[in-house]
Every structure is written in C-alpha cells, then in structure tokens.
Amino acid sequence: MRLIPPHGALSRPLLRLGTFVFPDWKTVRPTIAYSIRTLLAVGLALFLAFDLQLQTPMSSVTTVLIVANPVVGAMVSKSVWRIFGTIIGATSAIALMALFPQSPVLYFMGLSFIIGLACCVSTLLRFYKAYAAVLTGYTIILISVSAFSEPDHIFMAAMSRLSAVTVGILSTAFVFLLTNISHPEKVIRQIDQVLRNITSHFAQPSDPSWNDATSMPDDAGQPLSFRAMSITSYDQRARLLSQANALVEAIEYAAADNYSVSLRARGLRGGVARLLGLLSAHHPIWQDEPPMTRQARTARHIRQEIMRHFATLPPEDLHLEARDNMRPIRRRIRAAMTELDELGEQTQDLPTIAFIDNERDVLAQLCAALDDFMGPQEHVRAIGLKLYFDWPAALRNGTRGAFVTLLGCMFWYICRWTHGANMLTYLIPASCLLATSPLASRASVMFASGTFAAIPAAFICQTFLLPRIDGYPLLWLSLSLCLLPGIWLQFHPRHAMRGFGYAVFFNAMVQVRNPITYDDLSLMNTWMAFALGVVSIALVFRVILPANHRLDSGRLVASIARATEHLARQPLGQHVEWPVWENLQMQKILRIIQRFSLVSSPGRVYELTDAAFMAVSLGRVLVRLRTLVTSPAIHAEDRERVTQALGAFRYLRSDPALTVQTLRATALTLLSHLERRGMPAHTPTRRIAACLEQASLLIGAIPGFFHRHGPLQMAADMPGANNRLTLPVLSTTGPFGMRTA
Numbered sequence: 001m002r003l004i005p006p007h008g009a010l011s012r013p014l015l016r017l018g019t020f021v022f023p024d025w026k027t028v029r030p031t032i033a034y035s036i037r038t039l040l041a042v043g044l045a046l047f048l049a050f051d052l053q054l055q056t057p058m059s060s061v062t063t064v065l066i067v068a069n070p071v072v073g074a075m076v077s078k079s080v081w082r083i084f085g086t087i088i089g090a091t092s093a094i095a096l097m098a099l100f101p102q103s104p105v106l107y108f109m110g111l112s113f114i115i116g117l118a119c120c121v122s123t124l125l126r127f128y129k130a131y132a133a134v135l136t137g138y139t140i141i142l143i144s145v146s147a148f149s150e151p152d153h154i155f156m157a158a159m160s161r162l163s164a165v166t167v168g169i170l171s172t173a174f175v176f177l178l179t180n181i182s183h184p185e186k187v188i189r190q191i192d193q194v195l196r197n198i199t200s201h202f203a204q205p206s207d208p209s210w211n212d213a214t215s216m217p218d219d220a221g222q223p224l225s226f227r228a229m230s231i232t233s234y235d236q237r238a239r240l241l242s243q244a245n246a247l248v249e250a251i252e253y254a255a256a257d258n259y260s261v262s263l264r265a266r267g268l269r270g271g272v273a274r275l276l277g278l279l280s281a282h283h284p285i286w287q288d289e290p291p292m293t294r295q296a297r298t299a300r301h302i303r304q305e306i307m308r309h310f311a312t313l314p315p316e317d318l319h320l321e322a323r324d325n326m327r328p329i330r331r332r333i334r335a336a337m338t339e340l341d342e343l344g345e346q347t348q349d350l351p352t353i354a355f356i357d358n359e360r361d362v363l364a365q366l367c368a369a370l371d372d373f374m375g376p377q378e379h380v381r382a383i384g385l386k387l388y389f390d391w392p393a394a395l396r397n398g399t400r401g402a403f404v405t406l407l408g409c410m411f412w413y414i415c416r417w418t419h420g421a422n423m424l425t426y427l428i429p430a431s432c433l434l435a436t437s438p439l440a441s442r443a444s445v446m447f448a449s450g451t452f453a454a455i456p457a458a459f460i461c462q463t464f465l466l467p468r469i470d471g472y473p474l475l476w477l478s479l480s481l482c483l484l485p486g487i488w489l490q491f492h493p494r495h496a497m498r499g500f501g502y503a504v505f506f507n508a509m510v511q512v513r514n515p516i517t518y519d520d521l522s523l524m525n526t527w528m529a530f531a532l533g534v535v536s537i538a539l540v541f542r543v544i545l546p547a548n549h550r551l552d553s554g555r556l557v558a559s560i561a562r563a564t565e566h567l568a569r570q571p572l573g574q575h576v577e578w579p580v581w582e583n584l585q586m587q588k589i590l591r592i593i594q595r596f597s598l599v600s601s602p603g604r605v606y607e608l609t610d611a612a613f614m615a616v617s618l619g620r621v622l623v624r625l626r627t628l629v630t631s632p633a634i635h636a637e638d639r640e641r642v643t644q645a646l647g648a649f650r651y652l653r654s655d656p657a658l659t660v661q662t663l664r665a666t667a668l669t670l671l672s673h674l675e676r677r678g679m680p681a682h683t684p685t686r687r688i689a690a691c692l693e694q695a696s697l698l699i700g701a702i703p704g705f706f707h708r709h710g711p712l713q714m715a716a717d718m719p720g721a722n723n724r725l726t727l728p729v730l731s732t733t734g735p736f737g738m739r740t741a
Contacts, residue, residue, distance in 0.1 A: 045171035063168025073253030081132035089139025090158035108409035116402025123394035203307035274369035353690035419525035426533035444541035450501025458509035568649035
C-alpha cells in the first residue's frame with residue numbers, strides 16, 4: 001500500500017497555491033492599474049467634496065465607484081447618463097415631495113409608481129440608457145431621506161446630491177482620461193478579428209469534428225433524435241455568437257469616446273447585425289452534406305474557398321480601414337455569387353437548386369456586412385436597426401420594482417423605525433438594479449453577500465480607523481484600504497456583483513460627514529437597517545418574485561413564430577427591411593439562450609438554438625421568395641399560386657404540417673407547368689420552387705417550435721414539456737382545458 005503520493009500529486013497543489021499567492025504579473029497588472037486609478041479618483045472626489053463643503057461627501061465617492069471603468073468610452077457613456085438620470089430624479093423628488101408633503105401613504109404610492117415606471121423603461125432600453133432610467137427612480141429616495149423630517153429642505157438636498165454626483169463624475173473623468181490613451185482603432189481591430197474567426201469557421205468542412213467527436217446527447221444520455229452537430233461545433237458557434245454580440249457593446253462605447261467612430265457607428269452596428277445573421281445560418285440543416293450532384297458539390301467548394309481565402313488574408317490586407325485592399329475581396333465575393341447563379345441554371349434538381357441558393361445567401365450576407373463596415377464612402381445607406389422592446393418582461397419588472405418599493409415603505413411606516421429610511425436607501429436601489437437583470441435571482445445573492453461583507457468592514461473603519469486619524473491624507477488612506485477589496489473584485493466579471501455591493505454600500509454605511517461626528521446608536525441602527533435590507537433582497541428575489549425563465553423563453557419563441565407568420569403574409573408589394581427583421585429576431589434569440597440555459601440542460605439549449613436559427617433561415621428564404629415573385633418574368637398564374645401558398649402560413653402556429661404540405665405541393669405544381677412558360681421565366685420559377693422546398697423543409701424539421709401549443713409553451717411539469725421540437729404536436733388544449741386532436 002503506497003502511503004507517499006507521487007511527485008506530481010504534491011506538485012500540483014503547491015503550484016496552485018503558489019499561483020494564488022504569487023500570481024502572474026501580466027494577469028494582475030490590469031487589475032492593479034484599475035485599482036490605483038480608481039483610488040486616485042476617490043481621493044480627488046473626496047477632497048473636492050470637503051473643499052466645496054458638500055453635505056454628503058461620500059456620495060461623490062460612491063459615484064466614482066459606480067462610473068469607474070477601464071474602458072474610457074463606457075466611463076464617458078455611464079457618466080453622461082448618470083448626470084441625466086440624477087437631474088430627472090432630483091426634479092421628480094422635488095415634485096413628489098411638493099405634491100404629498102403631509103400624506104405619507106400617497107407619497108409612498110407615488111414613489112412606487114415612479115420606480116415601477118423607471119424599471120419598466122430600463123428593461124426596454126440597453127446599456128447605460130437603461131441604468132439612467134433606473135437611477136431616475138431610486139435617486140428620489142436617496143434625496144428624500146434627509147428631507148423626510150423637514151420637507152422644506154428637499155430642494156437643498158436635491159442640489160447637494162446633484163453636486164456630489166457631478167464632483168464624482170468630473171474627478172473620475174479627469175483621472176481616467178489623464179492616465180489613458182484613447183485607441184479608436186481598437187474596435188475596428190475587434191471587428192477584423194471576429195470577421196476572420198467567423199469566415200474561418202465557415203471555411204471548414206460541414207462538421208470539422210464529425211469523425212472524432214460524439215453526437216450531442218440528450219437529457220437521458222441518448223443521441224438526439226434529429227440531425228445535430230457535434231459538441232465541438234456547438235461550442236465554436238457559441239463562442240462566435242458571443243464575440244459578435246460583444247461587438248455591439250464595444251461599438252456603443254467607442255462611439256461615446258471617439259467622434260470618428262460615432263460617425264460610422266450606424267454602419268458598424270449594421271455590419272455586426274449582418275454577422276449575427278450569418279451565424280444564424282449555422283444549423284444542422286445547412287450543415288448537411290450537399291446532394292450527390294456535381295453542381296451542389298461545386299457550390300459548397302466555391303463557398304468554402306471564398307471563406308478560406310478571406311480567413312487566411314494577411315492582417316494588413318484584411319483590415320476595414322484599408323479600403324483599397326477590401327475592394328478586390330468584395331469583387332471576388334460578387335464573382336462567386338454570379339458563378340453560383342450559373343450553377344443553379346445548369347440543373348433541374350429541386351434539392352440541388354435549394355442547396356445552391358443557401359450557399360449563395362451565405363456569401364451575400366458576408367458581402368453586405370463588408371459594405372456596412374466600410375462606411376458611407378463605400379455604401380449608399382447604412383441600415384437603421386430597431387431595438388426589440390420586451391414589453392411582457394418590462395411590465396413584470398415594473399410591477400416588481402413598484403411592489404418592492406411599496407412593501408419597504410409600508411414596513412417602515414407601520415413599524416415607525418427611526419432608521420427605516422436607511423433600509424430604503426439600500427432596498428430600493430438594489431431592487432431596482434436587480435429587477436431588470438435576467439439573472440436577478442442569482443445576482444441578488446451575490447449582491448447581498450457583498451453588502452453583508454461591507455457591514456463588518458464599516459464597523460472596523462468607523463470604530464478603529466476613523467477615530468484615530470487626523471487630516472485628509474489619513475482619511476483617504478483609511479477609506480482606500482477598506483474599499484480596495486470591492487474595487488479589486490469589480491474588475492473580475494465573476495465576482496463583480498459582490499464587489500459592487502461591497503464598495504458602493506460600504507460608503508453608505510460609513511458616516512463621513514463634513515464635519516465628521518460620531519454617534520454609536522446611529523451607527524448601530526444604520527448597520528441593522530442594511531442587514532435587514534440584505535435579508536429582504538434575498539427574500540424578494542428568491543422567494544416572493546422569482547423569475548420564470550422557461551416562461552420567458554417560451555414567450556420569445558412564440559414571438560419569433562408570430563413574426564415569421566406576419567412576414568410571410570405581408571402583401572407582396574409591401575417593402576420588407578430584411579436586416580431590421582433579422583436583427584430583431586436575433587435579439588430575441590440571444591435572450592432565449594441566456595434565459596433558457598438557466599433552467600435546462602446544454603443539450604436542450606442547443607436544440608432550441610438550432611430551431612431558432614432555422615426560423616431565421618426561414619425568414620431569409622421568405623424574403624428571397626417575395627423578391628423573386630415580383631419579377632416581371634413570372635407568369636401571373638404562378639404568382640397567384642405562390643401568393644396562395646404564402647397564405648398557408650396562417651396555419652403555421654396551429655397546423656405546421658398543413659403549411660408544409662401546401663408549400664411542397666405548390667413547388668411541384670410550379671415545376672410541372674415550367675415547360676409551358678417562356679424561357680425567361682424558367683430560372684426565377686425554378687428558384688421560387690427551390691425556396692418553397694426550403695421553407696417546407698425548415699418548417700417540417702421543427703414543427704414543435706412553431707406550434708402555439710408546442711413543448712416550450714408548456715410548464716416544465718406538464719406532460720410533453722420535454723418533447724423534441726422535431727416531433728409534431730398531435731393535440732392542443734381547448735378553451736376549457738379539454739384535450740382535442
């Protein structure tokens with residue numbers, strides 16, 4: 001029996017311990033630099049707040065901790081929207097106090113309504129515009145706390161709050177802008193790299209790891225019952241989807257920091273939307289091997305060669321700023337598209353024509369993305385994207401914010417606790433910030449744990465450090481020592497919520513006034529108020545108002561199905577802004593992936609993602625079909641047949657099989673009458689038949705996704721809730737809960 005472990009068993013734990021105690025300098029250097037800059041901004045803001053004799057100097061420190069960001073564009077954007085939100089919140093606080101100075105219950109109801117409205121609006125917006133909406137709401141309680149006993153002082157409290165926020169923002173901007181060199185080309189390099197990664201992925205064979213990787217198992221450990229890619233392929237697609245989505249945020253912040261980027265921001269966003277749409281083509285049906293025809297194999301080879309050429313270009317050639325180098329690339333892509341058109345005319349085989357049409361669409365999407373990225377000098381008009389407004393989630397979050405506010409206010413009013421307002425200064429802002437998060441239940445625990453850790457830190461600082469110091473330098477050093485753990489954690493996304501809760505609310509607990517006074521009873525009441533707020537946050541978001549991620553995912557799936565049906569049934573003469581439609585569906589898909597992954601296994605998430613991407617591909621086929629039908633070469637009878645086939649999409653959400661049968665029958669009818677048409681009508685008619693065949697194939701592959709009573713529209717504990725999306729929905733639920741065939 002061997003009692004002494006091998007050398008490797010001892011060395012591995014020691015190596016991990018050594019890495020933790022003495023980490024790599026390259027790894028910790030960005031965190032150290034961010035921490036130093038943040039503490040310098042804290043010192044400057046605190047000094048100015050004392051010098052200007054502000055009533056709440058720690059509010060300026062809190063502002064620094066909130067707006068500090070290593071990305072200068074993000075810091076600028078958040079600072080601007082924080083000032084805007086503070087102004088609106090201060091105005092609302094004054095108006096609300098003026099309306100109900102002697103009516104606490106009415107005041108609480110008005111406050112709850114405003115905060116609910118702010119949470120609702122913030123759910124509809126993105127980035128720091130959403131933060132400004134939430135800030136508008138909870139700024140009211142932060143301003144009103146000091147004026148509850150004397151309502152006449154509400155205006156001075158609002159001005160003091162606005163002054164402290166402005167000092168904190170200016171201090172942060174001064175330090176970070178002084179110690180940072182702007183790199184406007186960084187976002188362009190990011191786009192270049194993502195472009196190269198995506199084209200490299202599409203340049204690979206249908207499934208690069210098919211021969212050396214197992215198929216994705218289902219929940220029971222069995223291979224999926226429908227065509228699926230390998231796990232490696234799904235992982236690659238997920239990484240690319242994450243990279244492309246991150247570009248949206250990078251462009252937003254770069255535009256806030258650099259004027260030249262802001263001029264091109266619309267085109268850059270449009271190009272990223274095209275890349276997301278390009279990734280939606282990467283699903284099992286598109287990955288299938290081409291039909292056993294020469295034209296199909298040639299088409300796939302042409303597409304792979306274009307992608308491989310694009311991915312292997314030297315960095316100096318594949319650069320969006322090098323316009324002269326990009327022109328030959330785009331000419332080559334357009335030449336390949338023309339070659340694919342000629343291949344489609346050389347065959348009468350319907351699956352082959354459909355396959356070639358799909359390959360051509362991938363190249364068309366890439367070419368359109370390049371046109372958007374190159375800017376107004378190369379592209380006539382950049383597309384104007386729309387933001388998806390998730391109204392059900394917004395109304396739910398608004399109700400959640402209003403309920404939490406009213407509950408906290410009434411608890412304070414009924415108990416008549418002298419320091420109950422301090423509980424509200426934590427409960428309401430924390431609830432508002434968390435209410436709009438799709439991961440609110442999980443984030444609430446991290447947020448509360450960080451705040452709870454700030455209570456003993458505030459006790460140590462207030463009891464052992466502050467009474468023993470004299471002068472501003474020692475005050476700054478003492479606060480920096482206590483704030484450093486929270487600042488350090490904020491730099492790491494995995495623990496950012498803990499660090500944020502610790503750093504921000506540590507400032508609220510430490511009673512640093514101008515001048516500083518000490519009141520043990522007040523301190524103990526404050527810490528107890530925050531402890532009660534921490535417990536309430538966890539209780540509200542984990543027990544009282546938990547999120548139903550499966551319900552949210554099913555609702556978004558139904559929204560995609562309705563959008564597809566509406567797209568098909570629009571009049572043929574009505575213009576469809578395809579990139580806008582596609583981007584709206586991709587926004588829904590990103591939300592689906594984020595939420596459904598919290599309540600389901602990876603295999604189920606992959607299946608749902610495949611189905612959602614197929615729905616986007618179906619929309620792309622419908623747009624091509626609508627364009628082809630309007631061609632003057634199409635016979636009137638054929639146009640009428642296609643119009644009737646598109647009308648069959650009214651059964652998409654009730655009987656997908658009927659829609660599939662109608663589309664397939666129409667395609668066969670068009671081909672049977674093709675010889676009686678003139679030669680100019682042959683090519684577009686064959687392509688129309690191919691589009692109808694593709695649409696029927698995509699719908700038939702995922703009937704459970706489109707059906708209004710499909711598996712995703714059921715509660716998790718209902719029979720059939722875990723059925724595959726490839727299975728037909730054999731029965732539906734009647735209006736009185738009866739099951740009908």
